[in-house]
Amino acid sequence: MAAIGSRGDIAPLTGLAAGLRDAGHEVTVAGHAVFADLITECGLTFREMPTNLDIDMTDPNVDREKAVRQFASPNGVRATGNGLIEALRDEPADVLLLGQLTEFAGFPLAEAKGIPAVGVRFQPMSATAAHPPAAMGARSFGPRGNRFAADAGAWLADRVLGGVVSGFRRDLGLPDVPVRTLRHRRTAAEWLVLHGYSPTVSPRPADWRPGLEVTGYWWPPRPRDWTPPAELLDFLASGPPPVFVGFGSLVNTAEHGAHMSELVAAALREAGVRGIVQAGWLQLDVREDDILTVGDVPHDWLFPRMAAVVHHCGAGTTAAGLLAGVPAVGVPLYSDQPFWAERLRALGVSPATIPYPKLTASSLAAAIRAATGDPAMRALAGEVAARIAEENGVATAVRALENHLGATATAS
Structure with a gap:
C-alpha cells in the first residue's frame, strides 16, 4: 500500500491496512517519514518512501504553500514517484494499493512487478453526470458539464505529467505506451477502485462503471498506547x-x-x-x-x-x-x-x-x-x-479486494 499526501490521505489507509491484516493478509504501508509513527503505532509494517525533496513539513518555519506547489509540480511528482519505486520495487507483493497521488509511479511499478494495481480514494473523482469530480468543488455544471469536467481533468493530468510517467516506465524497463492509451486500457478493464467513504454521505452514482466501489469509511485504529492527556x-x-x-x-x-x-x-x-x-x-x-x-x-x-x-x-x-x-x-x-x-x-x-x-x-x-x-x-x-x-467499510473493502484478486488469479 502506498500513499502520498497529508495526514488525511494516510490515516484512513491504516484502517484498511489493519482490516486486511486481521483478515490474514500481510500488509506493508509505504509512506513519508513524517507518518512513520502514525503507521507503526497501529501495529503495521512501514517502509519509508523517500520524498527526494528538501522539504520538512514538520518545520514550523517552512514555506508550506511553496512546499505544496513543489510536491504537485512535474518535478515533485517525479521525485516522490522515484521514492515510491525505491521503497517498494523489491517488496514481495500480490497487489499494489494506490492512493491517487501515487498512481503516476504506482501503475508502472505494478506492471513491472506483474501484479494488479487497485485504487484507494477518499472522494469521488470518476466521471458522472451527478456531480463534478470532488476536487473541483461543489458547484454542478449540469449532467454533460459534470462528465466533461472529469474528462478534461484527466486529459490535463495526462498532458502535464505524461512525460513523468513515461520516465517511470523507461526506468522500469517497460515499453513506451502513451499515457492516454494506458488510461483507456484501465477503464476498459474495469480496474478496481475502492472508495473509502460512506454511501450515506455521498451515494454511488448510478452511471459509474463496474469496478468503482463505495465501501463505507475506513476508520483509523487508535494508536495502541494512546491515553488522553x-x-x-x-x-x-x-x-x-x-x-x-x-x-x-x-x-x-x-x-x-x-x-x-x-x-x-x-x-x-x-x-x-x-x-x-x-x-x-x-x-x-x-x-x-x-x-x-x-x-x-x-x-x-x-x-x-x-x-x-x-x-x-x-x-x-x-x-x-x-x-x-x-x-x-x-x-x-x-x-x-x-x-x-x-x-x-x-x-x-x-x-x-x-x-x-x-x-x-x-x-x-x-x-x-x-x-x-x-x-x-x-x-x-x-x-x-x-x-x-451500521456500515462496515473495511469489511466491504476487504471482501471486494479478495474477490477481485480471486477473479484475477482465475483469469490468468
Whole structure:
C-alpha cells in the first residue's frame, strides 16, 4: 500500500491496512517519514518512501504553500514517484494499493512487478453526470458539464505529467505506451477502485462503471498506547462541552497562523462558548481560560465530547465529525473540501459553510451559535451517525479486494 499526501490521505489507509491484516493478509504501508509513527503505532509494517525533496513539513518555519506547489509540480511528482519505486520495487507483493497521488509511479511499478494495481480514494473523482469530480468543488455544471469536467481533468493530468510517467516506465524497463492509451486500457478493464467513504454521505452514482466501489469509511485504529492527556481531561470536566476548531493540514506562513489564532479566539469569545483548538499545520496557538490548544488527539475520541466541530472539511475530519453525531461548521479552502462541506449542508447537519478566505471572527461566531443552538440539528446529526455506524467499510473493502484478486488469479 502506498500513499502520498497529508495526514488525511494516510490515516484512513491504516484502517484498511489493519482490516486486511486481521483478515490474514500481510500488509506493508509505504509512506513519508513524517507518518512513520502514525503507521507503526497501529501495529503495521512501514517502509519509508523517500520524498527526494528538501522539504520538512514538520518545520514550523517552512514555506508550506511553496512546499505544496513543489510536491504537485512535474518535478515533485517525479521525485516522490522515484521514492515510491525505491521503497517498494523489491517488496514481495500480490497487489499494489494506490492512493491517487501515487498512481503516476504506482501503475508502472505494478506492471513491472506483474501484479494488479487497485485504487484507494477518499472522494469521488470518476466521471458522472451527478456531480463534478470532488476536487473541483461543489458547484454542478449540469449532467454533460459534470462528465466533461472529469474528462478534461484527466486529459490535463495526462498532458502535464505524461512525460513523468513515461520516465517511470523507461526506468522500469517497460515499453513506451502513451499515457492516454494506458488510461483507456484501465477503464476498459474495469480496474478496481475502492472508495473509502460512506454511501450515506455521498451515494454511488448510478452511471459509474463496474469496478468503482463505495465501501463505507475506513476508520483509523487508535494508536495502541494512546491515553488522553490529563490537561485535556481536566479541561473537559471543568465545564460544558466545548466547540472544536481545527484546520488540519491547511498550510500557510507562521504569520498567518498567528492571525488565525487571534481570529479563532475572538470567534469563540463572541459565540460565548468554550473551545478546543487543534494546532494542525497552521500551528494555531490560543491560550485563554476557556480555550485549550491541543496537538494530535484521535478524533474518534474527541469529537463525541464536543458541542460542535469547526473544520476544513477534509475527507477524514468530515467523516469523524459525522460519526460523532455533532453539528459541523465547514470552512473549506480547496480540492475536495468544498464538496464535503456541501454534503454536510445537504445532510442537514451544518448550518453554514464559510469559505476559508472569507472567514471572519463574526461570521464564525454566528455559525457556531447556529450549530450549538439548534436541538433539531443535533438530533439529525445523531440519526446520520447511526446510519454510518451500521456500515462496515473495511469489511466491504476487504471482501471486494479478495474477490477481485480471486477473479484475477482465475483469469490468468
